[in-house]
Amino acid sequence: MKVEARNVTVSYGAFTALENLNLTVEPGQFLVLLGPSGCGKSTLLNAMAGLQEVTSGQIWMGDKNVTWAEPKDRGIAMVFQSYALYPKMSVRENLSFGLRVAGVARDEIERRVKRAAETLQLGAMLDRRPAELSGGQRQRVAIGRVLVRDAQVFLFDEPLSNLDAQLRVELRREIKRLHRSLGATSIYVTHDQVEALTLADRIAVMNKGRIEQLGSPVEIYERPSTRYVAAFIGSPAMNFLDGVIEQVSGKPVFRWGNHVLPLDRYQFEAGAVSGKATLGVRPEHLVFGEAARDQDYSADFVVDMLEPMGSDTLAWCKLPEGETLGLRVPTEMRMSEGDAIRIGISAHNSSIFDTATGKRL
Amino acid sequence: MRTLAAKIALSPTILVTLVVFVGCIIWTVALSFTASASFPDFTFVGLEQYQSLFKSSRWLVSMRNMLIFGVGFVGGCLILGYLLAIFVDQQVRAEAAFRTIFLYPYALSYIVTGFAWQWFLNPQLGLQKFVQDLGWSDFTFKLLIDRNLAIYTIVAAAIWHGAGLVMAIVLAGLRGVDQDIWKATRVEGIPKWRTYASVVIPMLGPSLATCILLLSFGVVRNYDLVVAMTNGGPGSATEVPAKFVMDYLFERQNAGLASAGATILILTVVAIGAPIWYLQNWRSRRASALQKG
């Protein structure tokens, strides 16, 4: 079922959480709302759920305007960060409570609970209480509660944030598997970009109540539309250099300090411009060693500090004038601080942003 | 040596605890086995005092009244207190004003409460006259002078005094419930009253235990209120054990009998408190054990 937010504004007194926001989620799509705390992603999710009133605008689900509908009448089901399981009920009772209250037939409830328990391997725990379960098990029960409802839209509010790293990876896979088999429209809120990149069909990167970029994980990663998105996505983070775009012999170049990067092979969004700009290059796109000389620009750097991260090491390399770039090297190269290294930048997999507005050029 | 200063600092309390909370209790229990009346008489008489006690109609009425009072007061305070807490929790305007109104009686002494209610129910000039003036000239509201009903009036006054306490405790508990649980029930379409009944209130077990504990001790200690409202009357229809003991200790000068009554009282306290305390302990131990498993 399609979910739409049309011109949604949510404000409390003087503070505006969401400003004139428009978003469409196609049926069956897994959309992730990604951003840091306070960007408005949870507010948007709650507005779609009907738990948060919109100050203006509309929410549509399918072909129905549900702006004034109660959450229970919107055909949704929701998973919360704190699981929100009913502490004094067994797992079985937790799963069936909503159905019992709605008056669903006993054997139908049985069937659905059984099906959810099988899908999520909850069979052994059906008679236990939440306090007797581990964090990962509790979250499975919370997801189970969603499954028994046969809803058409699934909403997730940072469901994995309370789990430790390993459990997070496990449950992430489960959620992806579930989405593949059930195909329900899902809207997922998180601040963790790895979760976003793994799970999403499309990501909406949010900042201060607005959507900065909406696109597939690949798009967002390779062609971030603002500096904010570029800095937020990618680990280790993108390198930034401030400089200017100039025209040299009719061709655009990026100049910083006394270094020049020709921009012939750079894909501008809307024609070349000039003025203050910021160059962004991801650590893994920097070429080093002999191959660097073939790049659009290269120079000699000195290794300043090393951060080993397992199979790769992040090498912070300095230019004599002081600019530092983070470079990804295989750990087995056994680099040391003080080594000289030649680093090359290529224009076609870089990003350039207007220094003032942050927009991609 | 390091803890010498600490021991010295605690010594007055240790002294007091031993003398008052241990020594005097033992003394009283010992007295209950003697023939002491107005003068100390340490002849050991076994359970004679207890036998006299349970033959005394006044004592039997006291125990019956304590039971009625206990059930009525605890039950009434719990029901009214829970209802008040739930309704106040509904994001009403002037919530602070309502809370203040419901809780202020708890700040009053039982003596003041007793006299306020006694006046309110005064046969000549109180509520009865008000209703009579309105036209029902046959209306009699002699709750305080009816032998059978007087104790219920005391229960009502005590509920008036204590329901606010239950409300305060339960409200604090309600406000501590994770907001996500409310969101989850809203999404599942569970009506509010059902959420309170099946989800939230069962979560407030500890609050309930605290309320029952506090209220129950109020029952056993009930003395001031009875003195102010009826002084045990009419006749001895509203006699309560605490008052019985006081009267026999100081007015009727029968220390042995009174001590027997006091001992029964403390056994009642233990009988109520021990199971609840034990239950709480068992519950928390069970939960932590299961979590590890």
Place this chain on the structure above:
Amino acid sequence: MTAATIADTVVASSDAHQGPKPLRFGWERMGVYAFLIVAALFFLLPIYVMVATSLKPMAEIRATNVLMPPMAPTIEAWGRAWNEACTGLNCNGVQVGFFNSVKIVVPVVVLSIFFGALNGYVLSFWRFKGANLVFAILMFGAFIPLQMVLYPLVKVWAALGIFGTLHGIIAIHVIFGLPVVTLMYRNFYAGLPLEIFKAARVDGAGFWRIFWSVFVPMSAPITIVVVIWQATGAWNDYILGLTFGGRDNAPMTVQLNNIIGSQTGEREFNVEMAATMLTAVVPLLVYMVSGRWFVRGITAGAVKG
């Protein structure tokens, strides 16, 4: 029947719905307010009646009924209650009891704070054999009916020569308040980071130094609660005042009971009610002023279960 489909009834012709849902003052809301208002009336009625009666002359009381507001409110009865009310043969008014209560409550509060804080401090940070046992007995002492220890205590107090004296009754109140006050301070100190105590020890401070310089200054929140709790409790007490107050130190509650109990012949209800209100004024004032702190006292002292 699926539990989660969009209800057709809700979205009949709603393409135009936008923004916040308009508030409709439904039955449910009205019911909530109705209940609360009726309950509020129940709670306010007795005190309204008391105040109204105390402001009427006796003739009006006899003529009309309790619920009517005074026609021409007068504080004459209050003045007489304060200055002339009679306890037996003494007709000096409830001011006698009032000042007795003040003389009792103020030292009680001060001493309770001191001993409670000290005990809480010892029990939280200084472990020695028997400390926990003492604490357990002290807690048990919080629950015993007073009648259990009154008679022996009277004998002990008489033997010490302080029975019926001001010092005697102050001591009694402090003693019976010790369990709850100790518990409050102990829980408060136990909730503070232990590192504070350790750091002070490392700095070389001794037992008393740490107490006065480190923990006493931090104790403001719990001290406020204790002041409220003990002041109200001691002022409202009747049984201890009755037993240990003696003729000279009878607190206001005891005197009130004597006044109303000893009225022979024509009872002057307005004076009685004024006297009752005067007895209630101090705790009510504490309650009104302390607001949230009063409730905190209940939950702090009570929810230990």
